[in-house]
Amino acid sequence: MFISKLETRPPPGGGLGGTVRSASWFRGDAALFGGVEWQATDRLKLTAEYSSDAYPIESPSAFSRDSQLNLGASYKLRPGIDLSVRYLYGTEFGVQLTAALNPKEPANPSGREPAPPPVLARASAAALSWPASIGERDGFRARVTEALSEQGIRLHGLTLSGDSARVEIENTAYPLEAQAIGRTARVLSRLMPARIETFVIVPITGGMPVSQLAIRRSDMETLEHDLDGSWKSFARARISSPEGLTMPGPERYPRFDWRLKPYLAPSLFDPDNPVRADFGAELTAGFEPAPGWEIAGGIRKRLVGNLADATRRSDSVLPHVRSDFNLYDEQGDPVITHLIAARYFKPGRDVYGRVTVGYLEKMYGGISGELLWMPNGSPFALGIEANYVRQRDFDQLLGFRSYEVATGHVSAYWDIGNGFHAQLDAGRYLAGDWGATLTVDREFNNGWKIGAFATLTDVPYSTFGEGSFDKGLRISIPISWLTGEPNKTAYSTTIRSVLRDGGARVDVGGRLYERVRPLQEPALQDGWGKFWR
Amino acid sequence: MMGFGRISRRAAAGAAALALLLAGGCSNLITTLGLGGDVAAVPPRLIGPERLRVTLPARDAQAVLGPVSRNSGVTVWQTLDGISLSFHSGVLIETRGLGHDLMSSDPAGTVAMLRGATDGGYYPQIRTYLDGEQRTVFRSFQCRRGGGSGGRIDEICVSPDETVTNSYWLDAAGRVIKSRQWVGPTIEYMETQQVLR
Structure with missing residues (x-):
């Protein structure tokens, strides 16, 4: 060795773990080791390794080391899934199947949920055939509640004033809140009286109003099939922090819910x-019981x-x-x-x-x-x-x-x-x-x-x-x-x-x-x- | 109406389950565990008597769809189990519920070509999809009129990633009565045919 103080490594053991034992780095006996890897085909990879570690502690209690040569082969069954075999130390044989997941590559990038309800333009034949007062007849609130509920959205509160409708929603289904807001606006376009021009959608959690999005109904009508409708609709939505309290509808509280489900509780790393x-x-x-x-x-x-x-x-x-x-x-x-x-x-x-x-x-x-x-x-x-x-x-x-x-x-x-x-x-x-x-x-x-x-x-x-x-x-x-x-x-x-x-x-x-x-x-x-x- | 959604949905669920080595075909288990969808398909509220038969050869799936909306020249068609397809003058511009949906596209060049309003040169076609993080991604194609005979017009579209051929069969009035159109990279082609009732 070149430097005498590197010749001996401090003994292992002791300590509690969780700390960096840099005093052991580059200390102790040294010997040559190495390996070669050959990509034989697009899918098959072969490896060979020469190991100079004699494993004096592990052999033969954990395994016997009869050879210094290790061989391995790995085959790519399909992207992300590899099957590999190895032959180690002249005594051990191993097989390994590896499946890799990429969070950026779900099987269904756009989701498999049912299509949203189409926007109903006020100028369309179907909308014009409605009686003018359809929006506010008996059962109007119940129909909004039901139409939102079909989309996995709970109506928390609904108030109409002038040309705007303020709709408080609780999203029970969608991981991304924007999707619940989009579906709410679609439902409102189908049910609100024609005079309503602005939808004010307020996402609620725990009875607290968190955001307030003002979306123009005419933007919903014109951007539904627009090539850049996503960005255009975002740019035109006015997002702010709501002031004041919620205005829950009479049917929202009290509410009782229960669920019976299986559970799985794992525990890892017990040495036994x-x-x-x-x-x-x-x-x-x-x-x-209340908001x-x-x-x-x-x-x-x-x-x-x-x-x-x-x-x-x-x-x-x-x-x-x-x-x-x-x-x-x-x-x-x-x-x-x-x-x-x-x-x-x-x-x-x-x-x-x-x-x-x-x-x-x-x-x-x-x-x-x-x-x-x-x-x-x-x-x-x-x-x-x-x-x-x-x-x-x-x-x-x-x-x-x-x-x-x-x-x-x-x-x-x-x-x-x-x-x-x-x-x-x-x-x-x-x-x-x-x-x-x-x-x-x-x-x-x-x-x-x-x-x-x-x-x-x-x-x-x-x-x-x-x-x-x-x-x-x-x-x-x-x-x-x-x-x-x-x-x-x-x-x-x-x-x-x-x-x-x-x-x-x-x-x-x-x-x-x-x-x-x-x-x-x-x-x-x-x-x-x-x-x- | 039959739902092709039912078939294609199961195929996609299987792919997802395989990814985590869950048991295949475990939709019952997923439902029992409360891991399924929290949104059920709403039966389509039809606005007309026409029907559209659609086949997805890559999914081995077929369905008949009815119209549920007309807005700004776009007709939305829907299956019983909640998959919708939107067409502008017979040109597919959106899908919803196929797992890897065509989110939007710009049909103007294709519509003009089908009307014979182009000089045979290239025109752009932009399409948007959602990526694995559910963000909008744009794909840009250059398209031109290809061959075609017997009322069929082919359209060849080229992007940096693929070359696709869309085919449209027109009646005497110039309306698309049958077509074979490319949806996207995993769904591939969709065949449509108008059904008279």
Whole structure:
């Protein structure tokens, strides 16, 4: 060797992981290794490799190394799907099938949802044959409600004044809000009295009006079949932040909803069994007595699964705020997933608020309050959240354990552009530790989200334990991307190599940023390609 | 009326399911799990007695459509299960519900050519589609009148990616009664024929 201090590598082991061990770089014995790769045909690739690693620790306990030569072949069955075989160390044979997904290439780029209702021009024969007063006869509101409901849109409120119709809608189907707005405007063109010239469409979430889009009826009539109708209609729509309260129709509240669905709860990376899962039935119900009020709950009953088989117990020296998850899995069946009463409100034009009380999540119950300042069209938003929570019993029914804590965060959100979104949360975490979380997501316009997060708190690495600090990946795949059908559900998961007690947050539902952002600029513009779809 | 949507929808669902190695033909499962669509097809509200028979050879699908709207010279035709096609003077300008829809196009050059109003030179044709992120993408073609006989007029359109040939059969009054038109890269060609009732 050229430099004597590079000759010995520090011994492996020790440490908790989660840190960069640069002291091991370029240290220890050196030898020649290498390989060749031959693209034999467009689909077939052959590889050969000479390996100089003697695997003194792994051979023969993990595998025997009889040869220094490794051979492999890979065949592209079709774009994105590869079959490969390999022969390693003279003893091991492997087969691998790889299927790659590209979020930018769904099977149905424009979706498979039914065609929207055609615009009905006021000058058309069909419209002229109506009696002049058809718009406001008995049952007018019911017909608007039904026509919107056929399109997966819930009418929240409808008021006519002068030549404009103000229509509050709740989009229950479309991942991109612009499509719900386009379909609403089409429906209105078919049903509104001829004197109505402006449609003011107000998307609503949690009883809060988020945006207000003024769309001219004559633009709907002339741009329906225009080559550049998408951009022209966006440019002519006036988007603003609504002032004041909603004006709900008499039939909107109260509303009760329930659903019985299967659930799948996986658990990864337990050293005893790296893949575990539970499968069962989940009953959820929601009640909305008045605008902004939501009362909701859910229960789960396991049918099959092995999450309860995990026997590893937490060795954490922090309060066990998350690391007792095995005890929750073991003792909870059936469980109350959540049981909450929430109040959503708008204290100002660009300010949104939430208060949630009850059994907030699997492990915590208490009270959670949040305020979000988010102007329409701004890439920045600021939020503040405060929670006082108590740890729930392992059986996840109505009882509590003795641990209580006040947590809270100040959050800054930034839409960086090009699909990147950053979020910085600073505050107090469940174990009483203080610190900050940085999250960066890449969001695709079709709903895919892939992101990474890391949390550093005042808990020292040695106290945190394995992994040194909390970090992980999160991924969200929209169901509509797979099926092409309109559906706002997404399969979301967070991947952590280990879940411990430092840097843990309450997992309360209905956080404001994700509710408000899809209904505002620039999300509306990003989705406008589906306005006429 | 038959719905070609039913056939083509299943084919597309299969492709999507394969992508994630879900079981094929699992539409019942998808519905049970609440993963299906939240918008059902609304029966077409027909405004006339005419019918249009449409075949998608690449999908092995066929349907009969009825008119549901006429606006600014464009007629929208719809199947029972919610797929619509829009034509301007017999020239296809939009599809809705095929999975990879033709979102809009500019038929002026083709319509003029069919009326014999061009000098045989090239004219532009612009089409828009949605890409995988559901953003509008423009595709530009240069088209010219090709051959054709027995009432048929061919149109050859060239883009940087493909060369397509559209064929139109006209009656004595110059109306398109039958056609074979290119929809887009995955749907490929569509054959239409007017049906008298």
